[in-house]
Amino acid sequence: MVRVSHSVSLADYRQALSTRGAGAPVLTSILARLPVAMIGLSLLLYVQRATGSFGVAGLVSAGNLVGVACGSVVQGRIMDRLGPTRPLLVVSTLFAGFVVAEIGMIEADxxxxxxxxxxxxxxxxxxxTGPASRALWTLLLxxxxVRDAAYSYEAISMEVFFILGPxxxxxxxxxxxxxxxxVVGASxxxxxxxxxxxxxAARRQRPVDDPPSGSLLGALATSxxxxxxxxxxxxxxxxxMVEVAVPAAAExxxxxxxxxxxxxxLSVSSVVFGVLYGTRPWPRPMYLRLPTLLTVFAVLVALLALPGTLAGLTVALLVAGSLVTPQSTAHSVALEAVAPEGTATEAFAWVITAVTLGAAAGQSLSGQLVEWRTSATAFLVAGGLGLVLGGLLWLRRRTLLPTPRNPEDRWATVGTTTG
Known part of the structure; x- marks a missing residue:
């Protein structure tokens, strides 16, 4: 049979967040992740106002996302082996220095x-901090x-930050x-x-005793x-693509x-719908859910090209946003089924890497499209590319069926299973 994700209730969310030792990590991770949607967008808007070009601004923002993509995997792999404390302290110091240097470069034209x-x-x-926060739940729960509810909270809270951040x-x-x-976001x-x-809780997290070996791809080595x-x-x-096309339409x-x-x-409806979606995820099997959600989301993004006013675009964004959190949650839950043992932080970092590389490509392409044509063109191209990728996911859907490692894993794995 195909096993489906656990449906969670509001009581499960309360139990997860009130777990002993979870309070301090939850509160500090909120502050750390609040600017997650601010840094790239702040750079985009800051550079655009300094240079007057969405093309240059899109490349700068895309460069930032490429950096996030590379750094997330390296940091995740290190944290799986050393725990999160030392790596986070080191990169926080480096991050502060590079932000100061970037501001100086922009101000100097x-x-x-x-x-x-x-x-x-x-x-x-x-x-x-996001991958480290998610990985910490395996220690706490x-x-x-209830752990499913914690993962769902991680996805939903990110959408709250995507509401507040922009x-x-x-x-x-x-x-x-x-x-x-x-400056505010970085601080x-x-x-x-x-x-x-x-x-x-973070200092108590122990390194992996026997870290997985193999190719440089690490957790990404599995199909x-x-x-x-x-x-x-x-x-x-x-x-x-939406993040560049929407401000361009407003301007x-x-x-x-x-x-x-x-x-x-885009995120307002996502949070509301995301909470409801967690109680009744659809499609139930994960191997059908990922291609279906991406395909429908692509259609909704393409429809953003239709409104002729900002009010109409706002309504269309609310509709499209209903499928943002369901996808984030599905990605997080699917990790339990497909990630190799001992790679909890790195595996989630690969998901962040994939999202940020996609966003970098999307922002760069969308920046060129809105300079060349209109925001409507960018929305239509985005929808077409999403449909192509949704089709590829459908062809690879069976790779999401997990292979349980032992009898206990067979029942602990969430997302999908066979039998």
Whole structure:
């Protein structure tokens, strides 16, 4: 048979978040992850206002996401072997230095190439508190419905940050100095990451006794992880194209200041629908869920090209946003079925890498499309690419069926199973 994900209730969420030892990591990780949608967007809007070009700004933001993609896997692999405390303290220090250097380059009206390279460095050193936070639940909770609720909380909370982040960044960029958004976001990320690193639960997390060996791909060496990464890449690609096309549409409508707020609309319905979706996930089997969710999301993104007003675009974004959290949650839950043992942090880092690489490609492509044509063109191209990737996921769907390692794993694994 095909085993399905556990349905979770509000009581499961309460039990997970009230677990002994979870309070401090939850609170500090909130501060660390709040700016996750602010850094790249702050750079995008900051550079656009400094250079007057969405093309250059899109490349800088894409460079930042490429850095995040590279740094997340390296940090995840190190944290699986050393625990999260020392790595997070080191990268937080590096991150602060690179942010200062990037601001100096932008203020000095430096060359675009230098801005992009520094943006890559900023992204590479961005503290990966998200993967560390998710991995910590394996220490705090046994496998089962309550842990599923914790994973769902991680996905839903990220969407809350995606609601607040763009709105905060959009407002702060309109202040007399547009670099304010980047400074505020980086400061929150550093303080939260350092706070998380020194919590008792994080310091108690032990390195892997016998770390997995093999190719440089690590957790990505399995076919199921590669399929999951493809789903995450497609998800990030669509989001990245939307994140550039929406502010461009707002600017061309004469309301540049509301670009970030419009992006927040994408996540408002996502959070509400995400909580409901966790209680009745559909399609039930994970191997059908990932291609279905991406395909339908692609259709909804393409429909963003239809509205002729910002009010209509806002409504369309609310509709499209209903499938954002379900995908994030599905990615997180699918890891339990396909990730190799001993790679909890690294495996989730690969998902982040795939999403950010997709977003980087999407932002870069979308920046060129809105310069060449219109935001509607970017939405239509995004929808077409999403449909192609959804088809590829459908062809690879069987790789998401897990192979249990022992009798206990057979019942502990969530997402899908065979039998």
């Amino acid at each position: 430096g060359p675009g190439v230098a801005m992009v390279l520094l943006a890559v460095a900023v992204g590479t050193s961005e503290p990966m 046994p496998a089962g419905r 709105g905060i960044a959009g407002l702060l960029v309109t202040t007399p100095w547009p670099g304010t958004a980047l 929150c990320m550093i303080l939260g990451s350092v706070g998380f690193a020194v919590t008792p 199921g992880m590669r399929t999951l990464a493809l789903a995450a890449f497609g998800f990030g690609l669509l989001l990245g 061309r409508a004469g309301h540049a200041a509301v670009g970030g707020l419009l992006l927040s609309a």
